[in-house]
Amino acid sequence: MGTFKCFVGALIFTCLVTICSTSIENGGGNIVCYYHNTSYFPPSEVPYRLCTHVIYAFGSISNDTIVPEKPGDLAIYDVLVGFKKWNPKLKVLLSLQHGFPSVVTDTDTMKRFATNAIGFLRHYHFDGVDFDWEFPKLSQKSKFMQFIQIFRDMSSRDAKLRSADLLLISMALGNNKYQASTLYDYTILNKNIDFATIMAYDFHMYIPNVDNITGYNSALVAPKGESPYYSTSGLVKVYLALGLAPEKTLVGIPTYGRSYTLANAKQHGLHAPAVAKGDPGPVRRLRGVYTYTDSCAALKLGAVSVWDSTSGVPYLYKGKTWVSYANEKSVAEKVRWAVSKGLGGVGVWATHLDDLTGECPGPKLPLINAIHSAMKSTSNHEL
Ligand SMILES: *[C@@H]1O[C@H](CO)[C@@H](O)[C@H](O)[C@H]1NC(C)=O
Ligand SMILES: *[C@@H]1O[C@H](CO)[C@@H](O)[C@H](O)[C@H]1NC(C)=O
Numbered sequence: 020m021g022t023f024k025c026f027v028g029a030l031i032f033t034c035l036v037t038i039c040s041t042s043i044e045n046g047g048g049n050i051v052c053y054y055h056n057t058s059y060f061p062p063s064e065v066p067y068r069l070c071t072h073v074i075y076a077f078g079s080i081s082n083d084t085i086v087p088e089k090p091g092d093l094a095i096y097d098v099l100v101g102f103k104k105w106n107p108k109l110k111v112l113l114s115l116q117h118g119f120p121s122v123v124t125d126t127d128t129m130k131r132f133a134t135n136a137i138g139f140l141r142h143y144h145f146d147g148v149d150f151d152w153e154f155p156k157l158s159q160k161s162k163f164m165q166f167i168q169i170f171r172d173m174s175s176r177d178a179k180l181r182s183a184d185l186l187l188i189s190m191a192l193g194n195n196k197y198q199a200s201t202l203y204d205y206t207i208l209n210k211n212i213d214f215a216t217i218m219a220y221d222f223h224m225y226i227p228n229v230d231n232i233t234g235y236n237s238a239l240v241a242p243k244g245e246s247p248y249y250s251t252s253g254l255v256k257v258y259l260a261l262g263l264a265p266e267k268t269l270v271g272i273p274t275y276g277r278s279y280t281l282a283n284a285k286q287h288g289l290h291a292p293a294v295a296k297g298d299p300g301p302v303r304r305l306r307g308v309y310t311y312t313d314s315c316a317a318l319k320l321g322a323v324s325v326w327d328s329t330s331g332v333p334y335l336y337k338g339k340t341w342v343s344y345a346n347e348k349s350v351a352e353k354v355r356w357a358v359s360k361g362l363g364g365v366g367v368w369a370t371h372l373d374d375l376t377g378e379c380p381g382p383k384l385p386l387i388n389a390i391h392s393a394m395k396s397t398s399n400h401e402l
């Protein structure tokens with residue numbers, strides 16, 4: 020991230036110096052925190068000292084430019100980019116999810132969008148953009164890749180004109196081998212983007228007839244009997260084997276869990292029969308999803324937690340409820356794994372699903388704190 024500058028250095032010596040200083044500052048150790056505003060998590064609570072990058076989800080695409088999703092978003096942009104005053108190394112990006120089909124039509128439209136979008140991002144003092152198109156069709160792949168090149172080229176020109184840092188480009192990549200091997204061109208990504216979060220979660224959730232036994236949302240290592248591709252390590256290895264540059268690869272870490280309703284309260288292990296999504300969690304009342312606040316509340320209410328040392332994740336159960344969730348230990352293991360593989364860092368979905376209420380023991384935002392501590396103690400990145 021930020022390695023671009025060295026390639027524009029005219030002198031080899033300058034270039035080397037830049038590579039060295041860049042690699043110390045940006046070679047791994049990144050903690051990219053996605054955040055979406057909700058009523059229970061105002062932007063002022065985003066942990067700007069624990070994250071190297073904050074990505075606001077989402078902006079909209081309309082009429083060949085970026086527009087705020089809601090008028091109130093402008094106030095949120097202000098809060099998030101305002102954090103750079105207190106943490107000058109922080110980078111703040113805006114994520115885009117919908118509307119790509121209207122952009123990746125012809126090169127004129129792509130260029131027009133890039134010009135407008137760059138203007139929008141600069142106007143609101145963003146440091147970059149996140150392309151989270153879920154997902155292009157096979158027939159849109161080449162246009163999408165062309166769009167990314169155009170966006171990068173026009174950003175480079177914009178940066179030179181302004182004598183400003185290049186806008187960062189990040190991406191969120193799909194969670195299965197099929198998407199990994201068909202949707203992206205890694206030569207183009209490595210050359211034109213700064214980093215990509217592999218969305219290594221949602222490997223299992225209750226789906227009638229399809230996924231109707233309990234399973235892990237985001238195991239580091241697949242449990243016995245499951246394909247390795249349904250795990251964080253297995254999926255990330257697929258991307259690396261396909262050519263995604265390790266230093267641009269971020270391991271996606273979920274802070275939320277997936278809940279199930281067991282067929283039989285007495286069968287509460289992994290791969291036990293399930294008949295529905297879990298009932299709404301005790302605090303956030305979401306069906307099928309537990310925020311970390313919900314998991315901690317459930318544990319206080321007597322749920323039993325089981326640690327799976329093979330897969331590096333816990334689950335909890337109580338009555339007919341079964342939840343695959345993340346805790347401090349599981350997120351720290353993923354960070355250490357990412358560092359041991361020489362990867363760029365981690366991408367966290369999401370800040371607002373960690374615990375802000377004090378329902379969990381320890382500091383506010385225990386999972387993001389655990390990610391930060393694990394990164395600080397294992398990578399040489401200055402955090
Ligand atoms: C954040 O979202 C909540 C819920 O939609 C809304 O009430 C609140 O106004 C938003 N906050 C800001 C700063 O826009
Ligand atoms: C789209 O942009 C053009 C040019 O700025 C403008 O004339 C037009 O009104 C816009 N349309 C919408 C729907 O915003």
Ligand SMILES: *[C@@H]1O[C@H](CO)[C@@H](O)[C@H](O)[C@H]1NC(C)=O
Pocket residue numbers: 227228229231282292293294
């Ligand atoms: C799970 O799905 C399979 C395949 O459709 C079906 O045969 C089985 O009865 C289902 N089990 C439960 C507990 O719903």
